[in-house]
Amino acid sequence: MTSYKDVYSEWENDPEAFWLKAAEEVDWYTKPTKALDDSNAPLYQWFTDASTNTCWNAVDRHVEAGRGDQVAIIHDSPVTDSKTKITYSELQEKVAALAGVLSERGVAKGDRVVIYMPMVPEALVAMLACARLGAIHSVVFGGFAAHELAVRIEDAKPKAVIAASCGIEPGRIVEYKPLLDGAIEISAHKPDFTVILGRPQAEASMIEGRDVDWAEATAKAKPVKCVPVGGADPLYILYTSGTTGQPKGVVRHNGGHMVALLWTMKNVYNVKPGDVFWAASDVGWVVGHSYICYAPLLMGCTTLVFEGKPVGTPDPGTFWRVVEEHDVKVLFTAPTALRAIKREDPEAKHVNRYDMSGLQALFLAGERADPDTINWAQEHLKKPVIDHWWQTETGFGIAANPLGIEQLPIKPGSPAVPMPGYKIEILDEGGHPVPTGTLGAIAVKLPLPPGTLPGLWNADDRFRKSYLDHFPGYYETGDAGIMDEDGYVYIMARTDDVINVAGHRLSTGGMEEVLANHPDVAECAVIGIGDALKGQAPLGLICLNAGCDRPTEEIEKECVKLIRQEIGPVAAFKLCMVVNALPKTRSGKVLRGTMVSIADGTDWKMPATIDDPTVLDEISGRISGLGTPAP
Numbered sequence: 341m342t343s344y345k346d347v348y349s350e351w352e353n354d355p356e357a358f359w360l361k362a363a364e365e366v367d368w369y370t371k372p373t374k375a376l377d378d379s380n381a382p383l384y385q386w387f388t389d390a391s392t393n394t395c396w397n398a399v400d401r402h403v404e405a406g407r408g409d410q411v412a413i414i415h416d417s418p419v420t421d422s423k424t425k426i427t428y429s430e431l432q433e434k435v436a437a438l439a440g441v442l443s444e445r446g447v448a449k450g451d452r453v454v455i456y457m458p459m460v461p462e463a464l465v466a467m468l469a470c471a472r473l474g475a476i477h478s479v480v481f482g483g484f485a486a487h488e489l490a491v492r493i494e495d496a497k498p499k500a501v502i503a504a505s506c507g508i509e510p511g512r513i514v515e516y517k518p519l520l521d522g523a524i525e526i527s528a529h530k531p532d533f534t535v536i537l538g539r540p541q542a543e544a545s546m547i548e549g550r551d552v553d554w555a556e557a558t559a560k561a562k563p564v565k566c567v568p569v570g571g572a573d574p575l576y577i578l579y580t581s582g583t584t585g586q587p588k589g590v591v592r593h594n595g596g597h598m599v600a601l602l603w604t605m606k607n608v609y610n611v612k613p614g615d616v617f618w619a620a621s622d623v624g625w626v627v628g629h630s631y632i633c634y635a636p637l638l639m640g641c642t643t644l645v646f647e648g649k650p651v652g653t654p655d656p657g658t659f660w661r662v663v664e665e666h667d668v669k670v671l672f673t674a675p676t677a678l679r680a681i682k683r684e685d686p687e688a689k690h691v692n693r694y695d696m697s698g699l700q701a702l703f704l705a706g707e708r709a710d711p712d713t714i715n716w717a718q719e720h721l722k723k724p725v726i727d728h729w730w731q732t733e734t735g736f737g738i739a740a741n742p743l744g745i746e747q748l749p750i751k752p753g754s755p756a757v758p759m760p761g762y763k764i765e766i767l768d769e770g771g772h773p774v775p776t777g778t779l780g781a782i783a784v785k786l787p788l789p790p791g792t793l794p795g796l797w798n799a800d801d802r803f804r805k806s807y808l809d810h811f812p813g814y815y816e817t818g819d820a821g822i823m824d825e826d827g828y829v830y831i832m833a834r835t836d837d838v839i840n841v842a843g844h845r846l847s848t849g850g851m852e853e854v855l856a857n858h859p860d861v862a863e864c865a866v867i868g869i870g871d872a873l874k875g876q877a878p879l880g881l882i883c884l885n886a887g888c889d890r891p892t893e894e895i896e897k898e899c900v901k902l903i904r905q906e907i908g909p910v911a912a913f914k915l916c917m918v919v920n921a922l923p924k925t926r927s928g929k930v931l932r933g934t935m936v937s938i939a940d941g942t943d944w945k946m947p948a949t950i951d952d953p954t955v956l957d958e959i960s961g962r963i964s965g966l967g968t969p970a971p
Contacts, residue, residue: 344745344757347607351760358760359386359790363595365602367401368392369568372595376787377572382808384787385794387571387595394575394594395472396566398637399435402428402613410614412637413461414666417647418658419508420541426461428640431468433563438469438535440561441552442500445533449474449567452498452577454531455623456489456520458482458507459647462537462554463623464633466502467576471594474569475499478577478589481624481926481949482507483514486522488948492579493527495587495797501534502554506542510652517544571595577797578626580732588806589797590732592629597735600761600791601635604736608728608759609670610700610744613640616666620646620659620673625927626732627706631672635736644668650677657690664694671699674706675727676863676928678713683862686885688720701726701743707929708831708849711752712856718750729755729831731817733793733807738762738784738817739829753853754828761789766823771811779847781835782821783814820847837932839868839876841912848878848932851913854906855880860888860895865922865930869915869939870969878903879939879966880916881959892918915966923956925949935959940967 351358359375372390402410408429415424426434447453453470455477457463463479470477478496480489482504493501501524507514517536524530536544537554546553575597577589605611617636621627623645636643644666650659650673659681663671682688701724702717709727717725724747728740741748741756748756758764763785766774774780786808796803810816820838821831832838832847839846848866855864864882871877880899884892896916903913923931926949937944938960946953 342745344742344748347742347745348758348760352763355761359599362603363387363599366392366595366598367397372571375790378787382786382804382813383795383800385572386593386790387599390571390595391568392571392595392598393472393474393566393568394598394634395435395468397598398471398634399428399432399468400566402640403432407613407640408432410640411642413464413643413645414616415461415645415647416662416666417459418653419510419647424461431465434465434558435468435472436563436565437558437561438465438554439472439564441535441557442469442475443473443564444561445500445552447473447475447499449569450573451475452496453477454489454493454496454498454501455479456482456484456501456503456516457537457623458504458516459622459645460504460537460539461645462504464637464643464645467623467629467633468637471575472564472566474567474573476574476576478579479624479629480579481622482516483519484624485948486519486526489519489523490527491587493523493531494529495579495589496577497529498531501531502537503534504537505539505544508541508647510649513541515542517542521547569594572794576629578629578732588802589799590793591795591797592735592791593794596790596792597634598638600736600789601630602638604759605635605639605641607742607744608737608740609703611639611641611670615641615669616644617641618644618646618662618666618668618671620650620671620677621706622926626735627672630735651680651684655690656681656684657693660691660694660696663696663699667698669698669700670703672703672705674928675704675709675713676707676924678704678717679863682713682716683883684886686862686887688716691720696721696723699723703728705730705737705755706927708833708852709753709755710853710856712853714750714752724750726750727755729829734788735791735793739764751828754824754830756829757827758829764823764829765814766821767811767814771814776825777822779820779822779832779838779845781811782817782819782829782831783811784817785814788815837868839878841868841871841876841878841910842874844910846878846907846911851878851880851903851907851911854902855882855899858882858895858899858902860884860890861899862886863922865932865935867932867936867939869936869963869967872968872970874912875970877915878911878913879963880913881919881922881935882916883921884918917962919959919962921952921955921958923959924951926951931956935963936967939963939965940969941965942969
């Protein structure tokens, strides 16, 4: 049996050989003779002398291998009360037909296509159809505001936009077509045409000569074969959330992306062809790109596309129903989804209604997983709960527990150890490594591994400035944390969330961990607000478990006392308030920076990625002006 240490050393000793060996899992038209291209360092590229096609690797090769009757996609949609299965052969037909629709209207290799879709299988068909032609897709989260969509259309300059007539949220229909029409109207760049998937819940009004009906066009289209593309040709652009003004388009290349994702499916998630893999995320986010669409299909797994919510569609047992019904082997979700389930069902009564024996592990990523949530899940699911850490920019795990190599001991609060390709160092402000156990900026030694961003779309200078300039020779993650004596990494906060209280650098994540241990607290956030005397002071915001009926003042006092006991008076933690909900982005990240601006009375804008603006309005009324920043 190989160990994690063996595999990591193998990479460290000869990265070139390591990645060329990993590349053997990919079908190439022209095989790579070298892995890394460092001719333009510190802008690195991978597999530049190879040619391949991502759609071939994700779809056609499985059909060719005689596995066309295997289910490729399961769509489970509690919001429309429907379930659909699509085999690899059917997927190949659908993708080739849509690629034909695009191709006959002039979309070719290198052209951009914006995709604006809800969680339906056609979102994956659209991504794969672009990949088939060598066109570069840019998926924008369905239902994003017209202005935000317009900003992305202007930056990517797509030849076409593929959209659905609507998305479905619990209790309401979100019509996409008026938003798309509005975006095209205000954008300086106009796409040549759009392809609209009509859904029965909302009919789209079509513009003659520009809008093409998906069903009609694909029925008549001539299917198209895969087009060879270079290993370092772009597969997609994904704009990171929260971008204001000029958006930040993370680029992903075809070759390295496949090599990295296939390596993770085997070594991190421990799945094989035919297994059912469920990433409960959205196609608009990086998790949806990597682990709903590409990785499971590249591996020949069955991927699950879920159109619903962790609670309320219809109850907090939905996730466990899906796991049992579809025999899910690996579930991957965000800690915020688990916290929502735990808040509604603290005793996990719903878990016991379902047979979870087929589930091998639950993976978490997207934001910090507090130990309390991990312990709750482990206790009730009786399965390994694996936190792992990565970013939109990296596309796959920087630090993880590699179940396919060996399961390392789980330390709640840590996403475990660096994966091959990532040499992680914890640095001080001056770029010097800090001692074990000391909080610092987390940086990764260059070059980053295959599959990570080679740059930003049309913005090399911005790429250097955002990620490379601060610590020369490193990629700056923007996260702060520590590394322990076993090499385990702890992500404590974004670098911006490390607060300075009277000269003491304190992690808000550490305080949140303490608050989450209070038996009545379902979830919480700690932010640093201005304090004229100390520079910054922590403010705790807590949401209570469903059914908790104790006086809120009592719980607030207990929380203040808890922080005093666990972290000490140095934290100067005196402000704690119970709120109904925390303001979050649609991908589950708490909007800490926005709340700090509100509390300190500085200018702020409603973030485009916000899930429920009313939550921010309610919090605003409570915390506005609480901060007293020094002039």
